[in-house]
Amino acid sequence: MQKVFERPKALSDKKMHYCPGCTHGIVHRLVAEAIDHFGLQEKTIGVAPVGCAVLAYEYFNLDFQEAAHGRAPAVATGIKRVLPESVVFTYQGDGDLASIGLAEIVHAATRGEKITVIFINNAIYGMTGGQMAPTTLPGQKTTTSPYGRDTSRVGFPIRVCELLNTLDGPAYLARVSMHDPKNVLQAGKAIKKAFQVQLEGKGFSLVEVLSSCPTNWGMTPNQALKWVEEKMVPYYPLGVFRTPEEVSSCDA
Amino acid sequence: MITQDKLKAEDFVARTGNEAVAEAMRQINPDVVAAYPITPATEIVQIFSGFLADGLVDTEFITVESEHSAMSACIGASAAGARVMTATSSQGLSLMAEVLYIASGLRCPIVLAEVNRALSAPINIHCDHSDTMAVRDSGWIQIYAENAQEAYDNLIQAVRIAEDQEVKLPVMVCMDGFIISHGLEVVRLLKDVQVQRFVGPNKPAYSLLDVEYPITVGALDFTDFYFEHRRQIAEAMEKAKTVICKVGEEFGVEFGRSYGFFEGYKMEDAEYGVIAMGSTAGTAKVAVDELRKKGMRAGLLKLRVFRPFPVTELINATKGLKAMAVLDRADTLSTNGGPLFQEVCTALYAEDHRPKINNYIYGLGGRDITPFDLEKVYQELPKLAAGEEKAKPRYLGVRE
Numbered sequence: 306m307q308k309v310f311e312r313p314k315a316l317s318d319k320k321m322h323y324c325p326g327c328t329h330g331i332v333h334r335l336v337a338e339a340i341d342h343f344g345l346q347e348k349t350i351g352v353a354p355v356g357c358a359v360l361a362y363e364y365f366n367l368d369f370q371e372a373a374h375g376r377a378p379a380v381a382t383g384i385k386r387v388l389p390e391s392v393v394f395t396y397q398g399d400g401d402l403a404s405i406g407l408a409e410i411v412h413a414a415t416r417g418e419k420i421t422v423i424f425i426n427n428a429i430y431g432m433t434g435g436q437m438a439p440t441t442l443p444g445q446k447t448t449t450s451p452y453g454r455d456t457s458r459v460g461f462p463i464r465v466c467e468l469l470n471t472l473d474g475p476a477y478l479a480r481v482s483m484h485d486p487k488n489v490l491q492a493g494k495a496i497k498k499a500f501q502v503q504l505e506g507k508g509f510s511l512v513e514v515l516s517s518c519p520t521n522w523g524m525t526p527n528q529a530l531k532w533v534e535e536k537m538v539p540y541y542p543l544g545v546f547r548t549p550e551e552v553s554s555c556d557a
Numbered sequence: 558m559i560t561q562d563k564l565k566a567e568d569f570v571a572r573t574g575n576e577a578v579a580e581a582m583r584q585i586n587p588d589v590v591a592a593y594p595i596t597p598a599t600e601i602v603q604i605f606s607g608f609l610a611d612g613l614v615d616t617e618f619i620t621v622e623s624e625h626s627a628m629s630a631c632i633g634a635s636a637a638g639a640r641v642m643t644a645t646s647s648q649g650l651s652l653m654a655e656v657l658y659i660a661s662g663l664r665c666p667i668v669l670a671e672v673n674r675a676l677s678a679p680i681n682i683h684c685d686h687s688d689t690m691a692v693r694d695s696g697w698i699q700i701y702a703e704n705a706q707e708a709y710d711n712l713i714q715a716v717r718i719a720e721d722q723e724v725k726l727p728v729m730v731c732m733d734g735f736i737i738s739h740g741l742e743v744v745r746l747l748k749d750v751q752v753q754r755f756v757g758p759n760k761p762a763y764s765l766l767d768v769e770y771p772i773t774v775g776a777l778d779f780t781d782f783y784f785e786h787r788r789q790i791a792e793a794m795e796k797a798k799t800v801i802c803k804v805g806e807e808f809g810v811e812f813g814r815s816y817g818f819f820e821g822y823k824m825e826d827a828e829y830g831v832i833a834m835g836s837t838a839g840t841a842k843v844a845v846d847e848l849r850k851k852g853m854r855a856g857l858l859k860l861r862v863f864r865p866f867p868v869t870e871l872i873n874a875t876k877g878l879k880a881m882a883v884l885d886r887a888d889t890l891s892t893n894g895g896p897l898f899q900e901v902c903t904a905l906y907a908e909d910h911r912p913k914i915n916n917y918i919y920g921l922g923g924r925d926i927t928p929f930d931l932e933k934v935y936q937e938l939p940k941l942a943a944g945e946e947k948a949k950p951r952y953l954g955v956r957e
Binding site for chain 2: 449452
């Protein structure tokens with residue numbers, strides 16, 4: 306009988322610790338599928354963040370390095386410069402990338418480091434228990450904004466793709482979402498593209514993945530996916546912000 | 558003085574260390590709190606932000622993007638004349654390190670609730686004292702708690718100590734991660750009015766934007782005066798010793814719980830002693846009781862204040878001992894013992910009669926320590942006193 310579906314080789318069989326309904330598991334799978342697709346398992350190195358995905362190294366059959374909070378793009382830069390033939394990616398959440406590590410991601414992007422960044426945006430600090438993040442939507446309730454994010458007091462969310470799109474350094478920037486199967490498939494394509502950009506030596510690539518956090522949002526998994534679609538997508542519009550073709554057309 | 562018979566049942570509540578510290582922060586009602594979440598300290602500021610949302614405090618709460626920015630915002634707020642607090646742990650404290658020196662150098666009386674946790678790498682979220690020991694020379698006063706009650710009491714006293722005109726130094730109030738921060742204990746809380754009266758108003762001598770007396774904070778200071786300014790911090794640390802004792806005694810008079818540099822447990826006639834910091838002191842008390850039953854004159858010296866280091870008081874407290882073990886929940890990796898061991902040896906070196914001293918590094922990354930482990934430590938001491946054992950730093954409870 307023909308096997309039509311199997312676990313990607315780049316994904317370990319370790320049971321994941323993520324909460325029920327969390328989309329980290331899906332994104333892990335998409336990353337592993339992309340690595341399998343290009344046959345990169347023997348040449349890929351991952352950099353794990355601090356946050357819910359701190360144990361990402363357990364879930365991939367790949368070499369991994371754990372970075373200090375927010376410093377994954379700088380650590381990945383070091384790895385890639387020493388092993389330029391390898392494929393290096395970071396896997397970071399919004400607390401890691403958009404908050405404590407904002408300087409690192411901006412500078413890795415503007416230097417055009419030939420690394421791939423998978424950026425999970427779930428609009429909250431998940432691992433520490435649901436505090437307000439830089440990506441928390443206006444009015445969104447968190448443990449540190451129990452009556453909703455008050456923008457007059459704490460300011461506005463950061464749109465990472467748009468922010469990085471002001472730089473000349475990045476080669477590929479895309480935002481995708483996990484809220485339904487169609488979008489999951491599109492996310493898979495974007496993640497493949499991001500690795501392809503690195504493989505072809507075209508430069509820095511980042512895919513921002515809008516994800517749900519049912520536990521800290523206080524919702525069921527289905528409600529949370531609906532919230533991603535109805536609340537997050539309007540604030541964080543999906544799409545490809547930059548592709549290598551655009552870069553070369555800018556250069557011309 | 559409040560006596561036991563005056564205590565009411567409602568004075569006793571169940572609180573974790575984090576909850577007790579957050580409660581103290583609510584009662585102190587600081588002008589500014591700037592913080593970034595980190596396990597296991599996250600809860601302190603999270604609970605506090607709930608108080609803010611419920612209108613129970615008047616604090617300006619700044620949700621910054623990192624601990625480096627948290628401490629920087631604290632310094633700005635403190636220089637502007639505010640009473641400022643924050644909380645952190647481990648990597649967060651390390652990330653603050655650059656700015657910790659600036660806080661003490663600028664004489665900003667900031668109070669920081671520190672939940673002790675191991676440092677990376679390998680990454681670990683559990684208790685040891687590596688984080689605070691790494692910044693022991695940053696010019697911050699460091700006070701350690703044995704339990705949630707002491708963490709609560711220490712935080713309230715820290716405000717008075719930090720803001721004392723003779724001191725004007727930041728204070729780190731340390732408690733063991735998870736063991737104290739997340740352990741539920743019976744705590745006796747003070748009334749809001751008692752706390753507010755005890756801490757009193759903040760009276761900064763100099764602050765920004767006094768148009769009559771314009772100032773610059775943190776100006777360049779080269780070969781001409783830098784040395785004098787650093788010397789003044791050392792002087793303030795010396796003066797802090799008197800203030801720490803005064804505030805601890807006054808706290809005792811007001812609320813029935815006195816504090817000094819040490820708590821001696823069965824030290825009066827002790828021949829063999831252990832010196833330890835934090836929650837391990839509680840464990841050691843159990844070992845002392847067991848050893849006393851077996852006939853050993855064992856005692857415990859719990860060190861509460863690590864910075865400034867109470868040299869004279871240590872000499873006095875250890876006079877009667879034949880041998881003592883210094884327990885370090887951090888390693889200097891110098892191959893010359895833990896940080897507390899080095900302090901204790903330095904403090905006692907000039908004494909003609911001093912106990913033989915051994916050093917144990919234990920509990921890194923949250924490795925548990927039991928009364929049985931501590932009994933073994935005590936049982937080594939007679940051999941050390943008799944010269945049968947050579948003193949050398951050793952590791953307790955590790956796979957070798």
